[in-house]
Amino acid sequence: TQLLEQSPQFLSIQEGENLTVYCNSSSVFSSLQWYRQEPGEGPVLLVTVVTGGEVKKLKRLTFQFGDARKDSSLHITAAQPGDTGLYLCAGAGGSSNTGKLIFGQGTTLQVKP
Amino acid sequence: DTAVSQTPKYLVTQMGNDKSIKCEQNLGHDTMYWYKQDSKKFLKIMFSYNNKELIINETVPNRFSPKSPDKAHLNLHINSLELGDSAVYFCASSQDPEGAWRGYTFGSGTRLTVV
Numbered sequence: 001t002q003l004l005e006q007s008p009q010f011l012s013i014q015e016g017e018n019l020t021v022y023c024n025s026s027s028v029f030s031s032l033q034w035y036r037q038e039p040g041e042g043p044v045l046l047v048t049v050v051t052g053g054e055v056k057k058l059k060r061l062t063f064q065f066g067d068a069r070k071d072s073s074l075h076i077t078a079a080q081p082g083d084t085g086l087y088l089c090a091g092a093g094g095s096s097n098t099g100k101l102i103f104g105q106g107t108t109l110q111v112k113p
Numbered sequence: 114d115t116a117v118s119q120t121p122k123y124l125v126t127q128m129g130n131d132k133s134i135k136c137e138q139n140l141g142h143d144t145m146y147w148y149k150q151d152s153k154k155f156l157k158i159m160f161s162y163n164n165k166e167l168i169i170n171e172t173v174p175n176r177f178s179p180k181s182p183d184k185a186h187l188n189l190h191i192n193s194l195e196l197g198d199s200a201v202y203f204c205a206s207s208q209d210p211e212g213a214w215r216g217y218t219f220g221s222g223t224r225l226t227v228v
Binding site for chain 1: 161
């Protein structure tokens with residue numbers, strides 16, 4: 001069974017601080033995706049990383065895919081209150097190509113002004 | 114607007130009732146999914162259809178029955194609702210099963226409360 005362990009589960013920080021969220025697995029994924037979900041809404045795709053070692057930047061957000069394609073991280077620089085939300089990592093691929101995504105448990109981020 | 118839309122947004126019903134949730138996408142995608150998000154925010158797949166054909170059927174009680182009249186629609190019917198069915202149900206779509214690596218487009222969810 002493929003599992004994605006996401007940490008930390010909860011994070012409460014002050015505006016301007018940096019933070020990193022981790023997503024780890026013992027399984028190899030063909031891609032890892034990061035989503036952000038706001039209350040009352042569905043998850044919205046932020047980025048997809050595909051190549052081992054790949055780094056992608058989205059303004060103050062930096063996403064990295066591990067060399068072995070088993071783990072990923074999301075780093076936010078100078079967090080702002082608008083970054084508050086639930087961050088989810090999701091892995092695609094694996095043993096059967098059915099389109100199924102495996103989700104981590106999520107990280108609830110609160111950025112205080 | 115191109116999107117995945119699901120109705121209703123909120124559903125409050127009594128135990129034992131039967132209810133349906135509807136989902137439509139106008140993205141031209143071939144594959145649609147139903148996911149359940151529990152109270153701890155964990156998302157777990159329930160079903161997937163590719164061009165009207167069922168391709169994923171996870172361990173879900175028989176009381177849950179998906180139906181896809183065409184590739185743009187995927188509905189979820191739930192019989193004999195139980196308290197434990199209370200959750201947020203999300204519909205999502207991807208270009209095709211192989212294209213899921215690019216990511217899903219999710220609907221805004223249906224919060225089901227069984228009382």
